[in-house]
Amino acid sequence: MDVDELDYERVVTLHHESLYRFAYSLAGNPDDAAELTQEAYVRLLNKSLQLRDQRRVKAWLCTTLYRIFLGWKRRENRFPHIEVFSAENELPPLTPEIADQLDGAMAMDAALDLEEHFRVPLVLHYLQCLSYQEIAEVLKVPIGTVMSRLSRGKDLLRQRLMVKKREADLRRADPISFEKPMCPRQGAYESR
Amino acid sequence: MNRDEAKYILRSFHLNGLDTDDPQFQAALEMIQHDPELREWFSTEQVLDQKLSDAFRAFPVPPALQRELLAARNVVPPAAWWRQPVWMSVAASLALLGVLSVLLSRTAHKRPFAEFHSYIIETAAQLDHLDIRTGDLAQVREWLRAHRAPDDFAIPGRLHGKSSVGCRVFSWNEQNISLLCFDIENNKVAHLFVMDRSVLTNWPEGGVPQIETAGNGIATAAWSDSKRIYIMALEQGERDLRRLLL
Numbered sequence: 378m379d380v381d382e383l384d385y386e387r388v389v390t391l392h393h394e395s396l397y398r399f400a401y402s403l404a405g406n407p408d409d410a411a412e413l414t415q416e417a418y419v420r421l422l423n424k425s426l427q428l429r430d431q432r433r434v435k436a437w438l439c440t441t442l443y444r445i446f447l448g449w450k451r452r453e454n455r456f457p458h459i460e461v462f463s464a465e466n467e468l469p470p471l472t473p474e475i476a477d478q479l480d481g482a483m484a485m486d487a488a489l490d491l492e493e494h495f496r497v498p499l500v501l502h503y504l505q506c507l508s509y510q511e512i513a514e515v516l517k518v519p520i521g522t523v524m525s526r527l528s529r530g531k532d533l534l535r536q537r538l539m540v541k542k543r544e545a546d547l548r549r550a551d552p553i554s555f556e557k558p559m560c561p562r563q564g565a566y567e568s569r
Numbered sequence: 570m571n572r573d574e575a576k577y578i579l580r581s582f583h584l585n586g587l588d589t590d591d592p593q594f595q596a597a598l599e600m601i602q603h604d605p606e607l608r609e610w611f612s613t614e615q616v617l618d619q620k621l622s623d624a625f626r627a628f629p630v631p632p633a634l635q636r637e638l639l640a641a642r643n644v645v646p647p648a649a650w651w652r653q654p655v656w657m658s659v660a661a662s663l664a665l666l667g668v669l670s671v672l673l674s675r676t677a678h679k680r681p682f683a684e685f686h687s688y689i690i691e692t693a694a695q696l697d698h699l700d701i702r703t704g705d706l707a708q709v710r711e712w713l714r715a716h717r718a719p720d721d722f723a724i725p726g727r728l729h730g731k732s733s734v735g736c737r738v739f740s741w742n743e744q745n746i747s748l749l750c751f752d753i754e755n756n757k758v759a760h761l762f763v764m765d766r767s768v769l770t771n772w773p774e775g776g777v778p779q780i781e782t783a784g785n786g787i788a789t790a791a792w793s794d795s796k797r798i799y800i801m802a803l804e805q806g807e808r809d810l811r812r813l814l815l
Contacts, residue, residue, distance in 0.1 A: 389638045476620035481628030503625040508587045521700035528580045
């Protein structure tokens, strides 16, 4: 991109926070998120296109960052999937009142528990980066697939947020016993 | 569109109203005006979504990141000679030649119709959603054209007059396939898949449908015209296919 200094500075100022948050939702740690963001901007500097349409730049950066992430993932087993075990169906639904108590870290933490194919469109949707059609272009899937992933992903995220909230409440109520390592065979030891 | 379908569509609605002009959202938003329960549901959804969006957008960003990104501009080397416009044009021409040669060589490696047929049977058994839902066939064609999928198909005889339900685009062997769905009698939906025939071999010649039922219960009718291959699929529907197409 023929990025003059003003344009580049503007693109960094406008989009770097969303890009970093999107990167974090992919990588799950601040170092890789920062590196992914850096890499996307470096590629922007190396491109020979005009930066006329600011909305296209944002979509281009999201797409590029996602491709870089996929490349890393292919080369290294850098982001292993973490299995989640919980009794989410037993929890009450997320209400606006409970949602008021959420912060960014809790939201991101819950999103990171989701499968990547739900997490990526969901985070792009909530960061208000892209329309659902642009998300379909980033992921290279039909728009109907984006819709179904957003619909299912929202349900899953809300369930995970309720789990996170319950854990946070328990931690606040009883910080000492909550920090004890859980042992699935505790009962067996006690009976000896 | 019923209430559940409207809810499904509206869950993808952009919080900034970015999708307001999209016909699918327009139809769902229009429905809100006449359905108080849907309106209340959407209002709660919007509140929840806005709060979640606020939470995601409040996720902390390292304070030094912006400074580091701006500093990167000074360490990224200037564009190399081969990135100059003239050399870019030469490279683009060579790349185009390469692409053309690959495309030409690929035409020699067409895929047998049987493979495509198997793919359709498997796909028809797992259909879960459409990309766009509309009874307006002109709108379906327009949408397919915009998504580079076959739109100049011919609707077979007795499907004329049946209302379309919607469509979806699939990709197989790097070719776009159009899927059109039609309401037929007894609450059944017929799925018509259309693809360019030039990328297949051994397709069913002519306009007389060849009808069969696969092991998973999906009945198919396959035929072709001068440009397209058509496969209509219907679960447990061999009799319906014969009635509609023969």
